Amino acid sequence: MQRTKTLFWRYGPLLTTISIFVVAYFVGSRMYPAMQKPQVFFNLFINNGSLLLVSIGMTMVILTGGGGIDLSVGGVLALTTAASAALLRDGMSPMLVIPLMMLMGVAIGAVLGSIIQYFKVQPFIVTLMGLYFARGMAYIISLTSVTISDPVYKKLALTPIYIPFLSKTYVYPPTLVAPIMLLVAFLLLTFTRFGRTIYAMGNNEQSALLMGLSVARTKIAVYAFSGLCSALAGIVFSMSLLAGYGQFATGMELDAIASVVMGGTSLAGGVGNVIGTLFGVLINGTIVSILQFNGTLSSWWTRIGVGLLTLVAIGLQSLFYIRQKHS
Amino acid sequence: MKNLTEFLRKFRESQLFWPLVAWALILMFNAIVEPGFFQLGIIDDPIYGKHLYGNLIDVFKNGAPLMLVAIGMTMVIATGGVDLSVGAVIAISAAMGAVLINPALGNELITNDILTRNATNTPLPIIILADLAAGTLCGLWNGLLVSRARIQPMVATLILMVAGRGIAQLITNGQIMTIYYTPYFWFGNGYILGLPVSIYIVGLILVLAWFLVRKTSIGLFIESVGINSKASFYSGIDEKNVKLLAYAFCGFCAAIAGLILSSYVHSADGNNNGLNYELDAILAVVMGGTLMTGGRFSLVASALGALVIWTFTVTIYTLGVPANALLAAKAVLVMLVIFLYSDYSRRLMSRISERRGSSHSAAN
Numbered sequence: 001m002q003r004t005k006t007l008f009w010r011y012g013p014l015l016t017t018i019s020i021f022v023v024a025y026f027v028g029s030r031m032y033p034a035m036q037k038p039q040v041f042f043n044l045f046i047n048n049g050s051l052l053l054v055s056i057g058m059t060m061v062i063l064t065g066g067g068g069i070d071l072s073v074g075g076v077l078a079l080t081t082a083a084s085a086a087l088l089r090d091g092m093s094p095m096l097v098i099p100l101m102m103l104m105g106v107a108i109g110a111v112l113g114s115i116i117q118y119f120k121v122q123p124f125i126v127t128l129m130g131l132y133f134a135r136g137m138a139y140i141i142s143l144t145s146v147t148i149s150d151p152v153y154k155k156l157a158l159t160p161i162y163i164p165f166l167s168k169t170y171v172y173p174p175t176l177v178a179p180i181m182l183l184v185a186f187l188l189l190t191f192t193r194f195g196r197t198i199y200a201m202g203n204n205e206q207s208a209l210l211m212g213l214s215v216a217r218t219k220i221a222v223y224a225f226s227g228l229c230s231a232l233a234g235i236v237f238s239m240s241l242l243a244g245y246g247q248f249a250t251g252m253e254l255d256a257i258a259s260v261v262m263g264g265t266s267l268a269g270g271v272g273n274v275i276g277t278l279f280g281v282l283i284n285g286t287i288v289s290i291l292q293f294n295g296t297l298s299s300w301w302t303r304i305g306v307g308l309l310t311l312v313a314i315g316l317q318s319l320f321y322i323r324q325k326h327s
Numbered sequence: 328m329k330n331l332t333e334f335l336r337k338f339r340e341s342q343l344f345w346p347l348v349a350w351a352l353i354l355m356f357n358a359i360v361e362p363g364f365f366q367l368g369i370i371d372d373p374i375y376g377k378h379l380y381g382n383l384i385d386v387f388k389n390g391a392p393l394m395l396v397a398i399g400m401t402m403v404i405a406t407g408g409v410d411l412s413v414g415a416v417i418a419i420s421a422a423m424g425a426v427l428i429n430p431a432l433g434n435e436l437i438t439n440d441i442l443t444r445n446a447t448n449t450p451l452p453i454i455i456l457a458d459l460a461a462g463t464l465c466g467l468w469n470g471l472l473v474s475r476a477r478i479q480p481m482v483a484t485l486i487l488m489v490a491g492r493g494i495a496q497l498i499t500n501g502q503i504m505t506i507y508y509t510p511y512f513w514f515g516n517g518y519i520l521g522l523p524v525s526i527y528i529v530g531l532i533l534v535l536a537w538f539l540v541r542k543t544s545i546g547l548f549i550e551s552v553g554i555n556s557k558a559s560f561y562s563g564i565d566e567k568n569v570k571l572l573a574y575a576f577c578g579f580c581a582a583i584a585g586l587i588l589s590s591y592v593h594s595a596d597g598n599n600n601g602l603n604y605e606l607d608a609i610l611a612v613v614m615g616g617t618l619m620t621g622g623r624f625s626l627v628a629s630a631l632g633a634l635v636i637w638t639f640t641v642t643i644y645t646l647g648v649p650a651n652a653l654l655a656a657k658a659v660l661v662m663l664v665i666f667l668y669s670d671y672s673r674r675l676m677s678r679i680s681e682r683r684g685s686s687h688s689a690a691n
Contacts, residue, residue: 067619069481071606119669122619124409128606129661136655143651246651254411257481258489267479300496300597307490314478314486 012320013264017279020313024286032293038169044285045175050077050233050249052178052281055256056185057229059277060222062260065202065269068123070223072130073230074252076108078245080234082138085146085244094152101231108134109227113220131253138246145245148238157239174236181229185274194218202270258306259284262313283309342616345667346631349614353638361645378518382641390637391525392584396604397611397633398536398626399580402573404612407553407621408473408480410574413581413608415491416465417601420458420585422495425504425595427454428511447508459582465491466578470571488605495597503596506589515591525587529630532580536626549573553621611636614664
């Protein structure tokens with residue numbers, strides 16, 4: 001009994017997020033019966049694949065604590081789309097472009113992480129520089145949108161994969177990237193030394209250091225991982241739009257932070273997980289879906305809705321945290 | 328001689344030193360590369376009368392909104408918080424102004440002549456008051472979330488940042504509203520005694536804020552809350568209200584910035600007014616030497632930081648770099664700031680000055 005109680009309070013924030021999502025989806029499907037189709041649910045993954053990828057990286061970074069945050073994600077995403085579109089236009093093979101982009105993401109992340117670790121500068125400022133740098137580079141590559149006409153990209157973007165047991169329900173190959181990364185991140189955080197070091201750092205970096213954990217290496221690796229996630233998000237994004245442009249995904253870093261926060265991850269670090277982030281992203285997607293089904297509500301209600309739900313999620317979660325502290 | 332070295336040492340240790348060095352470097356670069364940069368001329372404008380023009384004037388005129396936001400942001404950062412919603416508050420304030428001027432409230436159909444006439448629906452003073460009230464209200468909301476609901480500042484202000492632009496679009500009904508009422512343009516485009524009005528507004532706010540934090544004990548309270556809010560609470564400082572005041576003031580400053588910006592571009596656009604201002608303002612504050620963890624702060628240094636950012640921007644434009652590629656150049660600026668402000672370079676600097684000090688004493 002005592003055990004279930006502790007578990008309940010421990011996973012309370014996560015449960016809150018999941019129930020907010022379920023309630024939002026339920027309300028939506030009551031209002032618009034068309035939302036009951038399973039395809040609408042899978043559309044959440046199709047439409048929010050890149051946001052989910054970016055948010056996974058962001059979760060890892062925020063978990064390291066000490067003001068850890070990665071503002072560069074939207075910029076790296078845009079840079080990836082622009083660079084890959086330009087390379088494909090010049091006739092490079094996609095089999096080469098995709099690994100190259102992933103490498104670029106890792107490199108940018110690792111450089112930012114190293115600056116944060118060795119120069120002891122606020123992550124906020126360093127990753128802000130990353131954002132400016134990446135977006136600026138994207139514009140230097142091309143001031144206008146570059147279309148992608150590569151056959152491999154087109155094929156990947158437009159081949160439906162049917163979900164078994166459900167009729168006429170499908171996703172696209174790029175949609176699968178985000179769930180796979182989610183699984184990877186979850187396993188990394190739960191079962192590896194690397195993941196446990198992240199939590200230890202998030203709770204108290206000094207203690208982690210004194211325990212002999214490799215704080216410096218882990219921190220750089222986390223930012224590199226976030227860079228990798230952003231690059232993958234950029235590849236997914238460019239596949240779904242078949243174009244590359246420096247102006248893609250403006251403000252996505254903030255959507256990602258909002259999703260992470262809604263998912264129950266504490267900005268102070270050390271508390272939270274990627275599963276919550278998944279539901280944070282899904283809540284975001286559900287609001288957009290409901291507005292699309294409504295048709296008369298204007299797009300700005302999305303922002304107000306996301307803001308309000310963030311408030312509700314935080315309000316409920318803080319109740320859990322207060323309770324946890326007292327118990 | 329001793330007085331001079333003493334003064335120099337004090338100057339080097341003051342928060343104003345680094346932003347001034349950065350500014351001097353950029354200006355020096357301009358002096359070499361673009362000799363016309365410092366040219367000032369007098370132009371006789373048919374609408375605004377005789378006034379000065381030139382790149383330097385433009386820096387002040389266009390940089391005024393960022394300076395204002397940076398001043399407000401300094402207060403918030405000094406309490407150990409951060410306000411991400413300033414860009415959205417700018418948009419809300421701009422939207423308020425445009426809607427109150429515009430005769431077409433809601434979805435009412437109206438002829439183009441009425442829409443574009445040079446008139447207002449609401450008297451100008453009320454518009455200004457409404458703008459400022461809207462911004463202050465936003466700031467109070469942030470402050471309440473931070474001080475009373477105890478939400479982390481970044482998250483608390485994130486809510487308004489996400490929702491705020493939606494609210495701004497809600498106010499203007501999703502449209503980009505063009506303003507045709509000429510007296511409203513005065514804030515962003517007008518001149519007093521040959522200098523842009525926005526400079527006077529910044530000066531006024533700066534003096535007001537300076538008076539508030541240096542001639543009353545509020546400044547001390549803010550610093551102590553920023554260093555340790557719990558200890559401040561136990562020593563009898565009303566830390567909740569100090570935080571509330573800082574956020575409200577920041578909202579107030581952002582509202583003025585919104586007024587100036589919308590007046591300058593003659594329109595209100597919920598999506599783009601004050602875009603990225605939160606990031607630039609934080610950058611300006613950091614450049615001014617205020618730590619993001621709170622504590623000691625300097626309003627003038629932050630305003631100088633904002634000025635550095637704008638001088639840099641204008642410089643890049645005069646070099647003929649396309650506006651979109653400006654971001655890459657800005658990345659270089661931030662990089663420089665990071666290296667200059669890192670512990671490593673600080674240590675290097677103090678070591679150099681120590682060595683020089685010792686060689687001086689050896690010579691004596």
